[in-house]
Amino acid sequence: MQDYANLDFERADRCGFPEVIYGASKTPEQIVAIAKELLDAHRVVLATRVSERAASIAAEAIPDSHYFARSGILFADRRDVPIAGGSLEEVLECENNARGKVLVCCAGTSDIDIAEEAALTARIMGSKVQMIADIGIAGVHRTLAHVDDLRSAHVVVVVAGMEGALASLVAGLVDVPVIAVPTSVGYGASFNGVAALLSMLNSCAGGVSVVNIDNGFGAGQIAHRINCPPERLA
């Protein structure tokens, strides 16, 4: 194939899902070429941080690809029970035979892009996913109103910028793992997400682990692994 990439076709066997394309530092042409190879090999392909321009080129080369501009997620699904695309709600609510559920919540309107990246990743990998937006700690009653939802999930992903306190609040309310995603939302001494990252790493509530700033994809992937363990371990 290309001289710039060395695809890892064994990753699906080794790690449970094929290699995912990190679109941020690739040209549209590289993204499309790699996507086609992976789609041929695995019948599903997922790419993150895809620009609108790359997505429109992909739309021609892979007509059954779906793109979510807010989160930069591009995917195509030719598996036996494919996800048909549509709005975020349609994708999250289409039929799914996973046993557990991933709950993705976010603190503010500005964190929705990253929350969507997490939700779509977990959904495309095979999990059921519920998403709840804008329940940040400035109005704690909004969070408490969702305690039953929170406790019905096998794993909760909390997406928050600024001081990232929602992760601690949620972790104090549940007995399942919490994956915290700091976002770069904020200004000044938020230092592009560092404040939220440190806050989450120092959560006084147990059961929280953290991924990189704005790494909705990583949170979605680990949440899916928690929610749907490999069959050999069942």
Next chain:
Amino acid sequence: MQDYANLDFERADRCGFPEVIYGASKTPEQIVAIAKELLDAHRVVLATRVSERAASIAAEAIPDSHYFARSGILFADRRDVPIAGGSLEEVLECENNARGKVLVCCAGTSDIDIAEEAALTARIMGSKVQMIADIGIAGVHRTLAHVDDLRSAHVVVVVAGMEGALASLVAGLVDVPVIAVPTSVGYGASFNGVAALLSMLNSCAGGVSVVNIDNGFGAGQIAHRINCPPERLA
């Protein structure tokens, strides 16, 4: 007086309370000598970050001085209605004719030293003070149980280490100013209080301002200024 100090005897007039002695980088002898001069001039003296050794030397030189080992506060009061000393509870509960109240709360047992520094400072300067310990966000019901207390104060001081999320939680529940004090409680990526400091600076809830890490004194002083405005402005 001494060659190493240049006391600011006009500070009481200018700023509402006499110069306060910062004990951390002074010798016991320096602390005692300055304390005596200030006590003579103003009939009250307050020193912070006083070591046990300095306090015992002060106890001889100024027999009516009081010392709180946990917070390092040393004071002597010869004003018309003096604070008589005793336990923290006795000091906070002795008669006081201030109109409003400062509420000092802290997130964990480990933050009590700094909370005590804030509470004693505001009390010695003239405010009524209530203190509530260990109501951190890992058990949000503990915080919610004190909403009426929180809303009965003219200003709330929130003392918290680790991720410092209690400041945002409290600020979302009250309509008075919140003074947040990050503490150095924690380890690793708490960076000696930096995580809590950044968290508090980025609070998504309004009405929060912040003082230096472990600066209970500063929080107590500004809380008192809010609680008891100068008489000329009444």
Next chain:
Amino acid sequence: MQDYANLDFERADRCGFPEVIYGASKTPEQIVAIAKELLDAHRVVLATRVSERAASIAAEAIPDSHYFARSGILFADRRDVPIAGGSLEEVLECENNARGKVLVCCAGTSDIDIAEEAALTARIMGSKVQMIADIGIAGVHRTLAHVDDLRSAHVVVVVAGMEGALASLVAGLVDVPVIAVPTSVGYGASFNGVAALLSMLNSCAGGVSVVNIDNGFGAGQIAHRINCPPERLA
């Protein structure tokens, strides 16, 4: 309402003023839609960090909205005694029955945008506000010339970039709370406001608390809370 927001209509009761719109990471359409809902519910709406483009869209949707380009403040006021808009001077000087006064001062010409954000926030929330510009420490006589103004206020907001020393200077001259706002004015080792932030957190003068870099809004809000305590506490 929208799926991206979960408005907190109880905030006015809980925290004294309705939810304020943080415009920095929202689309113009989101800002306008949320503003209309809040205005209907509370008869007043305030938005910060609003771009000129969002403001012009708002001007059509909410014809009685007012916009201040320098500070990015947008508001509309349909309360019983509304603020009629106009220049900053007109807004600050229109009739106001608050008892105390917020004084906002800034160090240099470059800090005016943030000072205006603080002043307008406190004014719209209900305080009397006076503003004094360009009295930085390089010419200390300029600051000293305003000592009477400084001491006539219930709370002083100090806005300064570079080394942020004005906060310490002012705090040494007054006996009321000082809210310090570091700004990102400067270059090189100012690190976008970090130098001023650290300077203010370490003020050797008492009575200073600090908000996030460039957070004029936060300073205005806390200053208003100090200046106009809730009626139930009177």
Next chain:
Amino acid sequence: MQDYANLDFERADRCGFPEVIYGASKTPEQIVAIAKELLDAHRVVLATRVSERAASIAAEAIPDSHYFARSGILFADRRDVPIAGGSLEEVLECENNARGKVLVCCAGTSDIDIAEEAALTARIMGSKVQMIADIGIAGVHRTLAHVDDLRSAHVVVVVAGMEGALASLVAGLVDVPVIAVPTSVGYGASFNGVAALLSMLNSCAGGVSVVNIDNGFGAGQIAHRINCPPERLA
């Protein structure tokens, strides 16, 4: 009870395990007093970062407590099928009816303290635990020799200092969640664990989430939550 603590006896119901005592900033007397209360209420108590001196005081007050000096873990277990204490091997290998397994591995001999903290935490909370030491990336064959072990676990905890690369290596070999624990092992530009922390947050291999530097406890807790979901979700 004590005035310095406000125990959260509902935490077992809410979060799956009783409140755990963070021993680092408490006096031996505080640790013992809190431990006795929790043990009475829940029949099991766990404390972390307990000093040798505190442990010897606890040994008198709670004769059936067990202490692991290397990791600072103290526990007492009066549940129906208690852990009897003994060496780390004895604790890990005593009978256990959990279905899945937590695998804890570490990169070097110096990381064992933190790995033991993680392993004991997960074991005391109820998981089966296997531990493998000193398989760092400088000799990749040592890691590869354990691939079958790695793939037999429901979750892998990777403990590593210096450059922390073992997390990425392991994550590339498994399809289950990887919880990475950076340690403060190293010198110079390791910045007390920051290098490992950043390395783990930026892992190019998927499925990795991270806890605070030296937070073996947190990793053990979240690993247990992944390994043993709450029964209501089964």
Next chain:
Amino acid sequence: MQDYANLDFERADRCGFPEVIYGASKTPEQIVAIAKELLDAHRVVLATRVSERAASIAAEAIPDSHYFARSGILFADRRDVPIAGGSLEEVLECENNARGKVLVCCAGTSDIDIAEEAALTARIMGSKVQMIADIGIAGVHRTLAHVDDLRSAHVVVVVAGMEGALASLVAGLVDVPVIAVPTSVGYGASFNGVAALLSMLNSCAGGVSVVNIDNGFGAGQIAHRINCPPERLA
């Protein structure tokens, strides 16, 4: 010559290769003028971080110059056995009488620009160079498949962003010097290459030294010095 530069024509004698032009902060006109002087004096000239616009101006002024857009390398070679230009493959594979070999490998597709800068630098200075792309640690079998290549070189340059773990992995497999180049590939807590830089500085595997973030040129130069010692030392 120009008043803005003070060329160091003795550098070839002193340091083994003429002065190299750092194009990043020079105008196209400055680059071309300096390049012509150096080419006249030394019959070879190398410039790094050359923009496309500067390269097109150079193409007119120095028609036998060659430009590689991906890495920003510009060179012209009028030595006795010149490098004729062409694709990267052609340049690396043209005749070369050096005895040893520099191997340049990189972790991901996104690191190729910097790898090419290293490879071309070493090649133009006189070394044989082999380049292997996309063998990062997420799929360790890809690295292990190249062990023979790695062990056939006199020095290995490892180029990697994100967590930069490839450097440690390679260093554990070879007995020759490893020059590690962190790249700015990544986001969030990669801090523009700082995570990779720290990771490489803390490598637990021996034999690794590090150059600045994105400094492919520096790595190529030092690799060449290792690979081709000065003749006087033979």
Next chain:
Amino acid sequence: MQDYANLDFERADRCGFPEVIYGASKTPEQIVAIAKELLDAHRVVLATRVSERAASIAAEAIPDSHYFARSGILFADRRDVPIAGGSLEEVLECENNARGKVLVCCAGTSDIDIAEEAALTARIMGSKVQMIADIGIAGVHRTLAHVDDLRSAHVVVVVAGMEGALASLVAGLVDVPVIAVPTSVGYGASFNGVAALLSMLNSCAGGVSVVNIDNGFGAGQIAHRINCPPERLA
């Protein structure tokens, strides 16, 4: 005058030169208006960090103003013996009756902008100035060739980016004060000048003091104060 500025007309008496306009965060209109006021009051005006657009507006409003695009310096001089403008060389070499000399040297071609800012500042304030470019430490013979020049000055300004080592080298060769200016020239771990700043602050050679990154103006001003002490002290 304007409401946004509060000019300090006494600064010339107090500090030896009128207030200087910091152009970076002012509009062209503000710069011109302030410049005209200062020029009327003092017969000389200096502005730094002036954009080309602001300079062209100033050229119309103040026809005898001079602008240096490379360094962003704008000035107008109507003193008794005015500087007539022209090229940098012409300005530096025009008649001057100062007794001592400021020597400004820089490490590389890329540092010239800042060196020019320093040189023009000192010259306009009244000093004799000599400037030497591109004598960085990579070719130490270039520095040593100027030892006599260095030792003929009353003060040396050293401008350098990257590792900033020229300051130490020069300071080891002279017995007069050295003012070091770190520049933001560099990439990666230069952190926009922080590497040079730290290097200069830690100089092992005596007699070095440092100004902010890229602060050629500040260096020129302090160099002039050293070179031309106030007459009252003669």
Next chain:
Amino acid sequence: MQDYANLDFERADRCGFPEVIYGASKTPEQIVAIAKELLDAHRVVLATRVSERAASIAAEAIPDSHYFARSGILFADRRDVPIAGGSLEEVLECENNARGKVLVCCAGTSDIDIAEEAALTARIMGSKVQMIADIGIAGVHRTLAHVDDLRSAHVVVVVAGMEGALASLVAGLVDVPVIAVPTSVGYGASFNGVAALLSMLNSCAGGVSVVNIDNGFGAGQIAHRINCPPERLA
């Protein structure tokens, strides 16, 4: 001489004063051996950061050495008009034929150690020195009371910790060079002097240059060079 040192006996000619011993990382034996060699060669020797233990060993080996415990300065003077030792006041006030004066002032009592280091350094090198303590910005009238002293000096050294604002205040009052010395006095977000360092580097008042944190020696040396230019330049 010793194998661990390579004394630079030409430094007095080249840089105006003999090599000064940096005592912080040398053994007492090394300090004494080097001191004796330098004293023999130059008739004066100065050592900084000398521990009490090293000083007592030196007192035996060099009976005419003088030691100042507060600042760690050790010196011996066998020049024609030697400094006889005694208290700081005696040293500063003994006869001196320098023409200008260095004024050293500090913000607080805690900064006196570093101020003394600066004052003694400048005095031993040959300058007249005046020292004023505890005139920090919290009481600006204390600073203003010394304006005449400040303006009578050829150079002012300002020593301050915490927010370091005294440097800006003084620089706004004088027309001579100001050398600012940040100290590590403070806690929390002072970061051991970083807050003061950044504050001083960003001074909005002109004429300030800065030395390393706690580098009283460096400030004294550069102040002396400014105050007493080399005779060849007279």
Next chain:
Amino acid sequence: MQDYANLDFERADRCGFPEVIYGASKTPEQIVAIAKELLDAHRVVLATRVSERAASIAAEAIPDSHYFARSGILFADRRDVPIAGGSLEEVLECENNARGKVLVCCAGTSDIDIAEEAALTARIMGSKVQMIADIGIAGVHRTLAHVDDLRSAHVVVVVAGMEGALASLVAGLVDVPVIAVPTSVGYGASFNGVAALLSMLNSCAGGVSVVNIDNGFGAGQIAHRINCPPERLA
């Protein structure tokens, strides 16, 4: 063997020298036990950062071990042509049949510990080593006096703290690789070696690569690999 270590006996074959013991975070007993195993297997063992207490325990268990207290190096050599121990000079000068030479130089007396660590490491691994102390940039003539030595080596190790400028100076004088070792010598803004590290990473002179702060061992190892390439590559 022990449960805490998993020795890598193949490292000698794979990487050219047996596993080296990092003594900093191991107990004396662990060091001795591992040392004996490695010595039995390879006939040579090297340990770094060994405390005096661990060395005295080793002296009993391994009577032919040698210890250098200044650098913390411990080794035993039972190879065919063993290093007999003795002073640093004796070790460096004993017979050696390597073809090339490693030159280790350091800037100041305080850097000697780390320089010795580098020199002994390279020597024990098999290289010829020359060491030159105290040739820092404050007296550039001291460096220039050793140009012939510098140019006679196959690789130069430069050890320097504070501003670390010696690396750039040396790199500008030679045509062989320079390995730079920043040391933690310094105070204040040296940040325990960070200033020197950044300085070296940003060297404007070519051919410099860098190891971790105080990592003399790493520099010695890579220098040896450069100086003595594996025989299979000859």
